Amino acid sequence: MTDGHPRLSNPWLVLTTLLFIYIFNFADRFLITGLVGPIKAEFAVGDGTMGLLMGPAFVLLYVLLGVPLARLADRGSRIRIIVGGCLLWSVATAATGLAKGVVALALARAAVGIGEAAFVAPAYSLLSDYFRAERRGLAFAILGLATYFGQMAGQAGGPAIAAHFGDWRLAFIFMGCCGVPLALAALALVREPPREQQGQAQQVEQIAFLDLVAILIRTPAYLLLMFGFALGALSGVAFGVWGPELLTRIHALDPVDVKSAFAINFGVSGLLGMLAFGALSDRFARSGMHWPVRLSALAIASATLAVLAVLWMKTFTAAMFVAVPAGLLGGGWSVGLLATLQYILPARFRASATALFIAVTTIGGYFVAPWITGALSEALGDDAASLRMALTLVIPIGFAGAALAWIASAKVEAARANLNGARGEAKAVANESAQR
Template identity: 35%
Template sequence: MTSQTAVDSPPISRSYRTWALFLLMLIYLSNFVDRIIISVLGEAIKADLKISDGQMGLLAGLAFASSYGLMCIPIARLAERFRRTTVIAVAITVWSAFTALCGMAHTFTQLLLFRIGVGGGEAGYAPAAQSLISDYYPPEKRASALAVFALGVPLGTLFGALAGGYIAQHIDWRAAFLIVGAPGLILAIVVKLFLKEPRRGQSDPSPVAAAEAPPLISVVRTLAGSPAFLLMTAGLALVSLTSFGLTQFMAPFFIRVFGFDYTQAGMALGLLGGVSAALGTMVGGWLTDRAALRNRSWYALIGGLGALAAIPFYLFGFGQQTAPLALAVLFLGPIGLFCGQAPVYAFTHNLVAPRMRASATALVIVALTLIGAGLGPYLTGAVMDAVNAHLFQTRFAGDFLVACPGGKGATPDLAEACRVTLAEGARYSLMAMISLLVLPGGLFLIAGRYVERDLDRAAARNTSHGDA
């Protein structure tokens, strides 16, 4: 059934849209639990399957991102033409099933293939969900609404880290995948039965829905004509490169440097990638909606200032010698790092016509996924492999990968040498990755010069041509 059946849908009440937003955020939470749980399970998987940090980065990054990037735009185009609620229900079912299958993997190749399946399923969710939210909420409330939706990322990280760490500690890593994959099937049923499909453009100032979705090339031309969009998307993609790399190796950092067990490492990842990132996400959306009433350049400036402010906290935190102080300082980093996400999506939705929003969101997400989720963990793991090899060769005159398969040494002396190398390598590698935030910070600040002009042009275009 196409979404045209929703053209005559009744107005969405405030209570219903609040419930719908909470449901969509809850699904995003499940989405990110299934995506991120491999981060906290990384050390257990690495030891069991005897793989390197680079291979772990491949599992968490490129394996997932390749299928996500390949499927995101085609599925978003379906969401422009058909009921978005159906697209969402199918996507949940697919990614949940493949997450459970990850728990049945016994080789690196099997796990790689199942992670590809998870990425393909998750590709269908965010574009359709964000399109729904922009039809539930008017432009002046979208940054806050999308910030609530984006809470699924840090809260999913928090839940996935805590649950994954606990299950890995008390059962094993395969059970963690099986357990977190199951709830998605229930959410798919709830979506199919209870989530309403609103009329396209229902909450826009001039709610005129096009009979047909514009071709993808029209969406691309609209976005490519906005310097602010190009700079903000590039900036957010580079922020994502750093943040996904940090997320994948934050738990290993605390295990290697401070001797945390899986449960403790999961709690640390949950605190930083969950609680702190959630604060940053909400603060960014809330500040943007209010600051943009006076100057819409804040859609870009929030992300730039946040990325630059995060750098010293991460550098200082990774250099600490005690876990409590490291956690206290590192807690401040994600607040800045995550405050630019919701403003970028809100700006994008305000820039394009209603039937372009799922596709526009997909284009942003493809950039974030390929550069951030795809390259971030892999690049961070590759840097760690290189730093570990250099440190081990310099200090112990040996080949790290040969002497420390899976990060473990065969003798007590060798085990200690491997432990020291992994700990110092984690510090230096994560510091190096954080330094890259200077570039996206600058891109966001430059984008601020173009935001007002680009939004004025978009408003004139949409007023003249409706939703074409």
């Protein structure tokens, strides 16, 4: 104990632990996208149904429970909430491999969503108390590497396991079992710190949920960051979950080879892009926190253009060549938006406001994107050409996300001033509500 507070964990140990948990978070999420072929064949379903399993089945409870869990995280132990979620989604992923029908598969995916709802907002809130504002860009970029490591593990590792053992179910069981020891290790290694600039954090009065929503709605930068992120995610996730299947169909190649190459080419370049963006974000942030958002806007627009080019390459080799700049440009844009989000949010409701942000962006990225792409593909023919056309219609939405992010960059400091004075405004909102 020091100064009445427990001794904290090493920040880099905390970051590393959360990174490994987040890798399996994304691996379990993306595993189904690497196994579309065998699952479609076994259950005799089309792209529309697979889109529902990849998107809405997973996202619905993820979104509904994300905010209540974050509210708990604002008052209690964030690491315990993260550990509980990791245990749940790991067991649910293993259960996916035991599903005997589409309904059972959907229920298992829903349980994965419940568990994963406990990670993102508490994790970013926890790291914000372990890292200073001018170092969070790099910390968030390192945590964001999980997106690509997890995608590679799910989209390449899953099919490889299925091909080796001749059973797609074993891939889910293996991935699910890996998460349990990680959760237990996190519980032992990571200590809960006092909330940033709050002293006795547990005694801080929490703003009522509806009052919090009212405050956030009155903050233009928060809304612009949120919807810009949502549209950028919709574009990127649509390609992330359906791209491997498209390339397999278009180029008539072995699914394991194609999906491994896709995961590696986009994954490695995305990893490098994430790290580079984190470093650039921290450097530019010294001149003002509007710069990370502008970098994100430029990256979203450039990545959207590059991904469209990948769709229409005539050969798989050419597609993988263009994958490198697409991954580099798309790899880190979320860092600038998330770092700026944490900058404008006060500690006393950071996790709750982040969870609301994640709820909306998840609806765009992981609910709408897989489902609408699959539905369009099935409506247009349920084949290679229809899937390419569906993606060609969905991916340009990223340009709108870039525009909203750019507009948000001019409103960052006003948002920080507004939200950090939100305690008084919350009382005013509550009084106004009571009078009505």
